[in-house]
Amino acid sequence: xxxxxxxxxxxxxxxxxxxxxxxxxxxxxxxxxxxxxxxxxxxxxxxxxxxxxxxxxxxxxxxxxxxxxxxxxxxxxxxxxxxxxxxxxxxxxxxxxxxxxxxxxxxxxxxxxx
Amino acid sequence: xxxxxxxxxxxxxxxxxxxxxxxxxxxxxxxxxxxxxxxxxxxxxxxxxxxxxxxxxxxxxxxxxxxxxxxxxxxxxxxxxxxxxxxxxxxxxxxxxxxxxxxxxxxxxxxx
Numbered sequence: 001x002x003x004x005x006x007x008x009x010x011x012x013x014x015x016x017x018x019x020x021x022x023x024x025x026x027x028x029x030x031x032x033x034x035x036x037x038x039x040x041x042x043x044x045x046x047x048x049x050x051x052x053x054x055x056x057x058x059x060x061x062x063x064x065x066x067x068x069x070x071x072x073x074x075x076x077x078x079x080x081x082x083x084x085x086x087x088x089x090x091x092x093x094x095x096x097x098x099x100x101x102x103x104x105x106x107x108x109x110x111x112x113x114x
Numbered sequence: 115x116x117x118x119x120x121x122x123x124x125x126x127x128x129x130x131x132x133x134x135x136x137x138x139x140x141x142x143x144x145x146x147x148x149x150x151x152x153x154x155x156x157x158x159x160x161x162x163x164x165x166x167x168x169x170x171x172x173x174x175x176x177x178x179x180x181x182x183x184x185x186x187x188x189x190x191x192x193x194x195x196x197x198x199x200x201x202x203x204x205x206x207x208x209x210x211x212x213x214x215x216x217x218x219x220x221x222x223x224x225x226x
Contacts (some may be wrong), residue, residue: 031211
């Protein structure tokens with residue numbers, strides 16, 4: 001199993017550009033999450049999904065959109081990138097049931113907006 | 115709303131010394147607490163959870179509901195313990211959908 005994969009690893013965007021951060025998992029997990037990690041701020045939940053076709057906002061959703069058309073994929077879309085979106089983005093997944101407390105993380109995408 | 119506070123951004127100890135990473139939380143309901151760790155060039159991963167009452171890599175953490183704390187302790191630190199540590203909270207119950215609230219993180223450095 002590859003676990004949770006994210007692409008790209010690094011990206012530099014200009015203000016106003018758009019991009020999609022890709023996330024995929026091969027563990028058949030129902031729950032998936034997007035976080036951003038800022039220095040000294042910890043991880044903040046952007047969006048989450050409890051299954052294909054079902055998504056909901058987290059703590060910091062402004063400026064982002066998500067979709068979940070399959071169990072495996074959970075892309076994060078940035079529209080009109082702003083310098084405040086410079087961060088490291090982590091995707092995670094977890095199973096439903098007894099082991100829901102274990103989230104499996106991807107390697108992260110480091111995004112810089114200039 | 116819940117909140118998790120890790121008061122120390124940086125913590126340095128020498129090998130063999132005891133280490134304690136502090137975590138305090140605020141939540142009016144019944145919380146579930148976790149410690150996650152990120153070693154250099156590795157992914158964030160679960161270290162331990164309060165429900166399990168287990169010791170992982172020599173680390174333990176006890177949930178103190180009176181003091182609303184979940185400090186992580188190890189009696190003898192090792193160099194390989196150097197990493198970023200995150201304390202995290204989850205609401206008990208199925209409607210949490212596994213969502214975690216993370217603290218700000220503590221970078222632990224263990225010197226030889």
